[in-house]
Amino acid sequence: MAATIDKTTLDFLADLTRNNNREWFNENKKRYETARKNYIQFLDEMLEEMAAFEPVALEQKGKDLVFRIYRDVRFSNDKRPYKDHFGAYVAEGGRKSIYPGYYLHLAANNNSFVAGGLWMPPSDYLKAVRQEIDYSLDEFKSIVEAPDFKKRFGSISGEQLKTTPKGYDKENPAIEYLRFKSWNAVMPINDKTVLSAGFMNVVLDAMKALKPFYDFLMEPLKEIGQE
Template identity: 75%
Template sequence: MPATIANTTLTFLADLTQYNTREWFNEHKKQYEAARKNYISFLDDLLEHMQPFEPIAIGQKGKDLIFRIYRDVRFSNDKRPYKDHFGAYIAEGGRKSINPGYYLHLAGNNNSFVAGGLWFPPSEQLKAVRQEIDYNLDEFKGIVASSDFQAKFGGVSGEQLKTTPKGYDKENPAIEYLRYKSWNAVMPLQDEVVLSNGFMDVVLDAFKSIKPFNEFLMNPLRDLEA
């Protein structure tokens, strides 16, 4: 039977949202460690189930893909010491990769989601992806306007420019996609789904739907590496 997310894991994350202090966290360190272990166990099983359709999962380990719970508050007005969620990124090159990948966000209070795509690529990669969309608009629209993609993710999301990107005309047929600085696919998850025995299948099905999107975004980045 596939790994599942424990109710105590979501409960811990929901409580952490409410009691985000070092004192509370230290008093509940055992609950944190148990929740983190549960999440990593789910990730390890997820990676194994991904391998038949996504080779980048081969050889990766859940513990290497999970982001730290500790927030860097040095330059932030938000001084909460801990993130109120678990997050892990699966991509070619690992958690810190700039490549398109798959993201699993676990949080209490119905704030979990699965996502994929390309997150704020550097300037050279950003320009390459915009060019790829401009040159291959029909292929890109075929992916993001498909009934499956729309049903799961509601289209492309991500931060956009308020103006037209340099080098492109505002009348460009692809302009709605060229304005993005990140190209993301996001599917919200209710707690009851996360805690169900079928959650692994839900995540895998979402990741399979994200794969063509990721591959399109990855193609111009491979050309840059060539």
């Protein structure tokens, strides 16, 4: 039987959203630990299943991919001490990787989602992906504009330049994709689905659908990694 997300896990995240302070968190530390354990158990099974179609999941462990619940508030106007969600990034090199990957965001109030792509890469990676899109626009469009992909993820999202990237013409047929500084595909998931027995399959099916997108973004970065 596939691992599931307990209702108590979403309940904890909902309560944390309303009570994001240290006193409340310390009083509910056991609830946090139970919820985190549930999320990690789900991730461990997800990784096992993912390995059948995505080698990057091999030998990864859920506990190593989960981001810390504690927010870094040093340079932020938002001084809430805790994140109101659990998040894990599956990528070559683990959760701090600068490579493309897959992300599972678990949050209350219908704010969960599965996502994949490349988030704010360093400049040499950014240039390499832009070049790949420019050279292989038809292939890229066949992935991100495929009806099934658009039905799941909608349009590609991510921060974009307001101007044209250096070295490219504004009339370039790929310009709408070249302006991106991150390329992300996001599929929202409601609480009812998260708590259903079929949630694991929903997540795995989404990640299978993300695989060609991941492969495209990863391909031009392999050579950089070998330099």
